[in-house]
Amino acid sequence: MSSETLDVIELLLTAEIYNNQEELIVNDIPSKIRKTLWDAKTRNVAKPIKPNKTMIKTMFGIEDTESALKINGKPFAYAIVDAYTGNARLTEGSLDAAAEWFKKQEGARDRILENPVLAYYFGNVAEEKDAGVDYKAVASKNPPKEASREWIESIIEELSEGKGNGREWLKLAYIKAPEEVRESMDELILTERQKNELQKIELAIKNKEHFRNIGLYDIGKVLFVGPPGTGKTSFARALSKKLSIPIVEVHLSMITDQYLGETSKNIDRVFALAKKFDPCIMFIDEFDFIATSRTAEGEHAAIKQAVNTLLKAIDNTSLVEDGVLLIAATNHTRKLDEAVWRRFDEIVDFERPTLEMRKDILDTILRRIEGDIDTESIAKKTEEYTGSDLRMVVREAVLSALLENRYNLVQSDLESAVKSFDRRSGLKMTAFIEE
Numbered sequence: 001m002s003s004e005t006l007d008v009i010e011l012l013l014t015a016e017i018y019n020n021q022e023e024l025i026v027n028d029i030p031s032k033i034r035k036t037l038w039d040a041k042t043r044n045v046a047k048p049i050k051p052n053k054t055m056i057k058t059m060f061g062i063e064d065t066e067s068a069l070k071i072n073g074k075p076f077a078y079a080i081v082d083a084y085t086g087n088a089r090l091t092e093g094s095l096d097a098a099a100e101w102f103k104k105q106e107g108a109r110d111r112i113l114e115n116p117v118l119a120y121y122f123g124n125v126a127e128e129k130d131a132g133v134d135y136k137a138v139a140s141k142n143p144p145k146e147a148s149r150e151w152i153e154s155i156i157e158e159l160s161e162g163k164g165n166g167r168e169w170l171k172l173a174y175i176k177a178p179e180e181v182r183e184s185m186d187e188l189i190l191t192e193r194q195k196n197e198l199q200k201i202e203l204a205i206k207n208k209e210h211f212r213n214i215g216l217y218d219i220g221k222v223l224f225v226g227p228p229g230t231g232k233t234s235f236a237r238a239l240s241k242k243l244s245i246p247i248v249e250v251h252l253s254m255i256t257d258q259y260l261g262e263t264s265k266n267i268d269r270v271f272a273l274a275k276k277f278d279p280c281i282m283f284i285d286e287f288d289f290i291a292t293s294r295t296a297e298g299e300h301a302a303i304k305q306a307v308n309t310l311l312k313a314i315d316n317t318s319l320v321e322d323g324v325l326l327i328a329a330t331n332h333t334r335k336l337d338e339a340v341w342r343r344f345d346e347i348v349d350f351e352r353p354t355l356e357m358r359k360d361i362l363d364t365i366l367r368r369i370e371g372d373i374d375t376e377s378i379a380k381k382t383e384e385y386t387g388s389d390l391r392m393v394v395r396e397a398v399l400s401a402l403l404e405n406r407y408n409l410v411q412s413d414l415e416s417a418v419k420s421f422d423r424r425s426g427l428k429m430t431a432f433i434e435e
């Protein structure tokens with residue numbers, strides 16, 4: 001059976017079942033199908049869904065629905081394509097027979113286990129229920145609508161229809177859908193404390209209602225502290241993917257304006273923007289850029305005003321009320337004053353990785369690269385290196401292997417990369433001192 005045939009028949013089954021089972025909701029539709037059916041206005045996939053040839057082309061790149069629906073040269077008995085409207089559907093009353101047929105095809109099981117709508121049918125509705133299909137489990141693996149780019153686009157759409165300033169706000173932040181995030185938690189090597197913090201953040205988000213009920217509103221503000229290259233940005237992004245909620249990335253250098261009054265306004269705007277994306281992560285990078293000690297010498301009143309606006313904006317943002325999980329990242333601890341610290345309920349330390357962590361980081365980076373490398377020995381030679389430094393070392397090693405027409409790595413590639421990295425950072429150090 002060609003996979004195109006199964007694509008179309010899976011879609012027709014999904015439509016039929018989704019339309020007729022009240023319990024099924026938009027998040028049960030597999031994301032590939034959902035993208036095409038998505039309605040930005042209502043942010044939903046309204047019932048009934050009516051697949052047609054154009055949709056099928058968009059979803060699967062299938063040019064000719066009729067021929068995709070042919071089996072051994074004959075049209076599939078349980079479906080019809082309306083020659084006039086291009087609509088495709090199962091024939092009246094043939095759902096059970098079509099499903100029965102589908103189930104027997106090669107590869108069908110994988111499709112059922114990735115499609116909550118089908119899982120619901122085969123596990124809970126069909127005459128002969130399949131005990132091996134757990135709808136709830138399949139549904140929990142399907143990315144929710146908030147994980148998709150369309151979700152973000154529909155909110156942006158709405159923003160632009162507003163009083164006309166919504167679009168402007170978008171210049172103040174990068175907004176990413178979880179499905180676009182490349183970083184993932186299992187590629188990050190975390191300390192026990194970081195893992196523990198991660199669990200707490202997840203629990204806080206999952207139990208928002210509980211916190212509201214008991215009157216604890218001040219949760220969901222986290223400060224990441226540590227030198228550059230220790231995984232702060234990667235952690236925030238990976239969290240967006242793990243929790244399937246968008247991430248609104250704010251760089252304070254993006255919102256500082258030469259006119260400080262404008263900076264204060266931008267701060268308010270960017271927080272208002274994040275609140276539109278409920279639920280989301282708002283990640284404020286370069287936090288120390290503005291949250292410098294307010295008592296520092298020679299500071300203008302206007303900077304103080306901007307800092308105060310920022311602090312007030314943080315106070316007025318809540319995970320419980322606004323659905324915004326606030327994460328700020330800073331390289332410098334000393335630059336932040338007491339008033340800033342107090343605003344965060346969790347501080348997560350990002351330190352330079354230990355020997356053991358360096359080995360694990362190297363193993364992770366080298367996972368897809370051919371070559372038998374003693375990573376422990378490299379880890380021993382890279383004290384003080386951050387995760388980002390280790391990535392650079394591996395990149396350098398890969399490039400020098402390529403110079404010798406090799407795709408695989410040998411120990412000496414990495415060893416020389418470490419040496420040249422040491423030399424370079426040594427240079428950087430002298431340049432810095434001379435400045």
Ligand SMILES: Nc1ncnc2c1ncn2[C@@H]1O[C@H](COP(=O)(O)OP(=O)(O)O)[C@@H](O)[C@H]1O
Pocket residue numbers: 187188189190226227228229230231232233234235350353361364386387388389391
């Ligand atoms: N603990 C770690 N485990 C795995 N990779 C790491 C770790 N720390 C840093 N890296 C890698 O280094 C790169 C830079 O990290 P990044 O998240 O930008 O650091 P930061 O935001 O702290 O400056 C990323 O590609 C990341 O994968």
Ligand SMILES: [Mg+2]
Pocket residue numbers: 229232233234285
């Ligand atoms: Mg960063």
